[in-house]
Amino acid sequence: MIRLLAVLIMLLPQLLLAATPKGFVSGSMAEILASQGDAPMIVSLWSIDCPPCYKELAIWRELSTRLPQLKLVLVSTDELEAQAEVVEVLQQKGVGQLESWQFADAHTQRLRYEIDKTWYGELPRSYFYSPSGQVEAVSGLVEQSKIEQWLAQFYPIMK
Numbered sequence: 769m770i771r772l773l774a775v776l777i778m779l780l781p782q783l784l785l786a787a788t789p790k791g792f793v794s795g796s797m798a799e800i801l802a803s804q805g806d807a808p809m810i811v812s813l814w815s816i817d818c819p820p821c822y823k824e825l826a827i828w829r830e831l832s833t834r835l836p837q838l839k840l841v842l843v844s845t846d847e848l849e850a851q852a853e854v855v856e857v858l859q860q861k862g863v864g865q866l867e868s869w870q871f872a873d874a875h876t877q878r879l880r881y882e883i884d885k886t887w888y889g890e891l892p893r894s895y896f897y898s899p900s901g902q903v904e905a906v907s908g909l910v911e912q913s914k915i916e917q918w919l920a921q922f923y924p925i926m927k
Contacts (some may be wrong), residue, residue, distance in 0.1 A: 788855055790829040791872030792843055797883050800841055806819070806899045807920045809839040813893040814847050816853050820890045820909040827912065832866055835923060843883075844870040846890065869891070898922070 772860060790796070792875045800811060811829060814821035830839050842863060851870060858864040873879055880887055884905060896904045896918050906914070 789842075789844055789851065789858075789870035790878060791848070791875045794878065794882060796869060796879075800867075801897070802900075804839060804897060807827040807839055808899055808919070809836070809841065809897040811841045811843060811895040811897070813843045813845055813891060813895075815844060816850060816857055817892050818844070819927050820855070822861065824892045824909055825863050826858070826893070827910070827915065828866065829862040831915065832863065835919070836853045838919070838923075840866050842868045844868070845876065845880075845889070846870060848872045903918040 777837075782824055810828075814825065827843065831838065832840055836893060842858070844850075848870060854870055855864075858866075876889075876900055880889055884893075884895070887905070887907075889891075890907045892907075892909060892925060894906045894910050896906070899922070904918070
């Protein structure tokens with residue numbers, strides 16, 4: 769029992785760090801896109817002040833469990849001062865293990881423009897990137913059927 773407790777204490781900092789988002793600044797979207805490789809990727813923009821975003825985080829949790837090879841990236845549009853709350857939500861919703869970013873620049877309009885020149889900040893906002901570079905943007909809560917249809921192109925088991 770003591771040995772188990774000691775192991776948990778040693779792992780705690782790593783578990784907490786896993787949920788700490790990286791700072792999203794100018795150039796971060798390019799970094800995310802460069803990391804895609806030859807696989808499909810979903811980038812989900814969310815906020816702690818967005819109730820539909822919480823529903824979408826639950827969808828991403830379930831999807832990451834079912835398809836751990838799928839690259840899912842979460843970007844919180846909250847100010848950096850809200851990082852403790854963002855981390856808490858990521859852990860509560862079971863998505864702390866996913867790659868996470870958080871806006872870390874006071875010029876949020878510039879960050880939004882870098883992500884998508886046609887996006888004005890509505891949330892949730894999801895981007896579906898195919899391996900060939902095609903991208904589809906969806907504002908509002910994404911329907912499960914839409915996600916399944918998109919995934920079926922890349923994961924035949926989903927059909």
